[in-house]
Amino acid sequence: MDLNKIILALQEDWDVLLTKIPGIVLAILIIAIGLFLASKISDLSKKVIKRRTSDPLMSNFLGKTIQLIIGAVVLMLGLKAAGLQGIASALFTAAGASALILGFAFKDIGENFISGIILSFNRPFNVNDTVSIGDIFGKVKTMEFRYTKIKTFDGKDVYIPNSDVMKKPVFNFTEDGFFRMDFLVGIAYENDISEAEAMILETVLQNQNILKDPDKEAFTAVEDLGVNSVNIRVYFWISSDDYRKDALKIKSEVIQKVKSKLLDNKISLPANIQEIKWYKE
Numbered sequence: 001m002d003l004n005k006i007i008l009a010l011q012e013d014w015d016v017l018l019t020k021i022p023g024i025v026l027a028i029l030i031i032a033i034g035l036f037l038a039s040k041i042s043d044l045s046k047k048v049i050k051r052r053t054s055d056p057l058m059s060n061f062l063g064k065t066i067q068l069i070i071g072a073v074v075l076m077l078g079l080k081a082a083g084l085q086g087i088a089s090a091l092f093t094a095a096g097a098s099a100l101i102l103g104f105a106f107k108d109i110g111e112n113f114i115s116g117i118i119l120s121f122n123r124p125f126n127v128n129d130t131v132s133i134g135d136i137f138g139k140v141k142t143m144e145f146r147y148t149k150i151k152t153f154d155g156k157d158v159y160i161p162n163s164d165v166m167k168k169p170v171f172n173f174t175e176d177g178f179f180r181m182d183f184l185v186g187i188a189y190e191n192d193i194s195e196a197e198a199m200i201l202e203t204v205l206q207n208q209n210i211l212k213d214p215d216k217e218a219f220t221a222v223e224d225l226g227v228n229s230v231n232i233r234v235y236f237w238i239s240s241d242d243y244r245k246d247a248l249k250i251k252s253e254v255i256q257k258v259k260s261k262l263l264d265n266k267i268s269l270p271a272n273i274q275e276i277k278w279y280k281e
Contacts, residue, residue, distance in 0.1 A: 027078040034074025042067035064145065115162035116145050124170045132171040133160055178216060180237050181251050185258060186229030188268035193222060193230060196267050203261045204236050209250045211237040228270045234258070 042063040125131050125140050131150070138152035147159040173179055187196045197220045204210055204218050212218070216237035223233040238250050262269060 031078040038070035
């Protein structure tokens with residue numbers, strides 16, 4: 001008797017499953033096609049956003065957001081097509097009921113996600129900008145939902161949470177392509193300071209990479225009277241999108257030219273001299 005009940009129950013379950021197979025197949029098709037379309041729409045939206053903003057970080061972030069939203073909608077439609085409206089409703093209900101709990105449990109994740117959305121629209125850097133965020137110095141490579149990726153100049157990949165990017169000061173060295181550099185020159189006390197400064201400025205301005213705009217003018221200033229030399233600080237502006245390599249090469253060229261110019265004109269560059277006294281007992 002019990003065996004007949006089990007067989008009857010299994011038969012009923014099998015009949016119910018057969019009636020639901022078309023809905024399940026339809027749900028699978030909806031989800032598969034929907035996810036495929038979500039990927040294509042995401043790629044298309046990235047291209048459209050890139051044409052309008054020329055901002056790869058924003059286009060990448062918004063494209064992934066659109067894909068995520070469409071994927072969630074497609075999943076709900078697939079569940080309803082399979083006759084699983086109860087599960088779909090339960091997911092919405094569970095999402096709402098657990099929002100507060102998840103908010104505490106995944107506070108950092110939510111904070112970083114919201115920060116990522118804000119940064120995608122209002123952000124102090126673009127791809128390949130040279131930035132300093134906290135103690136991290138390097139080039140911006142990408143921005144995801146939770147983090148911003150920085151490539152340091154010694155080859156390290158650093159993933160900074162978006163919430164930290166929002167909270168910490170961000171120094172952008174290449175936003176407008178202009179930045180000032182400086183170096184120190186020490187001349188002997190017997191040399192003429194004005195003459196040395198004139199030679200230095202003349203040499204600096206001969207470099208075609210040095211800006212000569214009135215508001216970005218190269219100049220010199222006596223910084224201090226050192227123990228062995230009069231120290232002159234040289235300031236100049238350059239235009240470069242590569243803060244690390246190009247800028248340092250330009251600075252190196254300028255320093256070499258200045259050294260040669262001063263020595264050729266009998267301007268002494270004294271070394272650091274130390275006097276050692278020997279006291280006998």
